[in-house]
Amino acid sequence: MFPAECAPTRRNFLKTAAAFTTGVSGLALAPEPAFSEDADLNIIGPKKGYSPQIGTLVSMMDWMRSTMLSSVKGMSQKDLDYLIDANANSIGALLLHLAATDRFYNTITFQGISMKELPESFKEKWGMPMELGEPARKGIKGHDLDYYLNILHDTREDTLAEFRKRDDNWLLAVDKNWPWGPTNNYCKWFHVCEHESNHNGQIKFLKKRLPGAKPDSE
Numbered sequence: 001m002f003p004a005e006c007a008p009t010r011r012n013f014l015k016t017a018a019a020f021t022t023g024v025s026g027l028a029l030a031p032e033p034a035f036s037e038d039a040d041l042n043i044i045g046p047k048k049g050y051s052p053q054i055g056t057l058v059s060m061m062d063w064m065r066s067t068m069l070s071s072v073k074g075m076s077q078k079d080l081d082y083l084i085d086a087n088a089n090s091i092g093a094l095l096l097h098l099a100a101t102d103r104f105y106n107t108i109t110f111q112g113i114s115m116k117e118l119p120e121s122f123k124e125k126w127g128m129p130m131e132l133g134e135p136a137r138k139g140i141k142g143h144d145l146d147y148y149l150n151i152l153h154d155t156r157e158d159t160l161a162e163f164r165k166r167d168d169n170w171l172l173a174v175d176k177n178w179p180w181g182p183t184n185n186y187c188k189w190f191h192v193c194e195h196e197s198n199h200n201g202q203i204k205f206l207k208k209r210l211p212g213a214k215p216d217s218e
Helices: 010-026 052-072 077-081 091-110 120-131 133-139 145-164 168-172 185-207
Strands: none
Touching: 052 091, 052 145, 052 168, 052 185, 077 091, 077 145, 091 120, 091 133, 091 145, 091 185, 120 133, 168 185
């Protein structure tokens, strides 16, 4: 269900690390801080309304979401639809992909449904943004930023509501049949956070190459 580059494997990690090392001289090493009206955003740790470990995970997910949203702030429909080449994903498609990823892990961890048993209703609604590629290049376009932000908000709010119903024992429970090997729910949802960081990097890359984008020197 995932695009190949989204699955966390050692080979993909090493390829990413090599690419980063090759291009690091042209990049600013200091990360962009997350700015928000939420005074607690930059406090990673337990959060009110959640068990301690789940709250810590949620604080990381909140931080990453705020950082990603700052990358797309003010983008026009034209920006969101832009394809840098025939094999690229648009920024809009990547945003919908992040919402689909959230919904995917929501379905399999909260409802206890295996990847092989995903209902057709899920595939019909989320299959295209999950898999991306040519269907997404053709089918995910023509929407303004609010369209994507509303979907991201709704899927995440549903996830947070489910987290509030669970405790740290659930979070740490190990799934011995997971495709990557024995994996607990913490790792599955931490991957959602890491996954968003990965695609935020792609979004920032594409943003710098939008028609009319200002160079870093400006």
